[in-house]
Amino acid sequence: DIVMTQSPLSLPVSPGEPASISCRSSQSLLHNNGFNYLDWYLQKPGQSPQLLISLASNRASGVPDRFSGSGSGTDFTLKISRVEAEDVGVYYCMQARQTPLTFGGGTKLEIK
């Protein structure tokens, strides 16, 4: 199974400041079609997870452009250019390269 490792575990950020979350996979998520099969999900308090970014850098419908994803192979990053109060929750990366699908342990973003 592919192991996903996220950091940091907790991320306190002041409103308007940037934030960055790292995700590493134990195997390359780069397919021979050129796509990296890495997704980002946000689970807001008391809610179901929601898709933010697929294929490492494609924002899902309705996701604000302050969210961006980058990376290739085994190293990926989710960036929020200016954090807003509504961004609080736990962020998960997930490898979609192969089953079993596996998630990172999560990064809890909180507002300072």
Add this chain to the structure above:
Amino acid sequence: QVQMLQSGAEVKKPGSSVKVSCKTSNGTFSSYTVSWVRQAPGQGLEWMGRIVPIIAVTNYAQKFQGRVTIIADRSTSTAYMELTSLRFEDTAVYYCASGLIEGGNTLDNWGQGTLVTVSS
């Protein structure tokens, strides 16, 4: 947008089974895969398995092999997840999540979750 409506909370005894349903709407059921993901209290997300309804093919995580069965009823656009031989540690919120078949394994839409409590 595809919506996924799950069945209600369950309380089960150790050793029993639970069956959770997930009805999809506003989408073509046959165009999607349906995965089941669980989240124990205060813990992260754990993928259990999935089904491709149009061909009724399933994949299960090794951890749940032999205890979990996922089926799909195309006539009602409903997927089901049955977990047997329940243990206390199976207490969790169980989510169904769908994704377009051509979208790889991305989970675009999630149900509201079903709390399963295993208690004696």
